[in-house]
Amino acid sequence: MKSLNEYFEELRSLDQHNIGSWPLYAYVLAIAVVSLTIMGIGTWYFVLPKQDTLAEAREQESELKQRFEIKQRQVANLDAYRDQLETMEAQFGELLQQLPSRTEVPSLLNDISKTRIASGLEEELFKPRPEEMRDFYAVLPNDLIVTGGYHELGRFVSGVAALSRIVTIGDVEIEPLRDENGRTGELRMSMTANTYRYLEEDGATTESSGDTP
The missing domain is CATH 3.30.70.60 (Ribosomal protein S6/Translation elongation factor EF1B)
Structure with a gap:
């Protein structure tokens, strides 16, 4: 079984122009490095810039929820407001009746x-x-x-x-x-x-x- 140093030496001696001659472990390692590099570049250029946009969208969502809750409460209280208005109008009418001509x-x-x-x-x-x-x-x-x-x-x-x-x-x-x-x-x-x-x-x-x- 090869030692770790022997693997490193073998990797250093690989011919970059003849990938087909590489051992399987080197080929798999190269694919993994390339994949990680591509993922890192994609994250840097595409994912990270979207974080600010995502944060703004979440903030807007929170504001919209608050507005919706306020509107919902207003609609729920609309009947109570109408009843109160009718009561006030009735009281105002009674007051006018107490004013002589x-x-x-x-x-x-x-x-x-x-x-x-x-x-x-x-x-x-x-x-x-x-x-x-x-x-x-x-x-x-x-x-x-x-x-x-x-x-x-x-x-x-x-x-x-x-x-x-x-x-x-x-x-x-x-x-x-x-x-x-x-x-x-x-x-x-x-x-x-x-x-x-x-x-x-x-x-x-x-x-x-x-x-x-």
């Missing part, structure tokens, strides 16, 4: 006065101020001063809040009533009672045209 405002102011009387309060001032226009409604502030006991004032505020039309009370100031002998045990409450009315299309048009000189 121009012709109903005097009746609402009368209801406030009736609530004051029913609460046992005396009226010192009830003075409507000019309307304040908003997008689809107008605010009608009313300066109001009433006098009476603590519990009567509480009943009045609760009664106004319970009216079928929307009335908000602000700028509240309460002070004790005094006479020559000192306190009388009654209170004076000044406030702004804001009523609201819906701007009908014809009414809004009339007011807008009325502002034009």
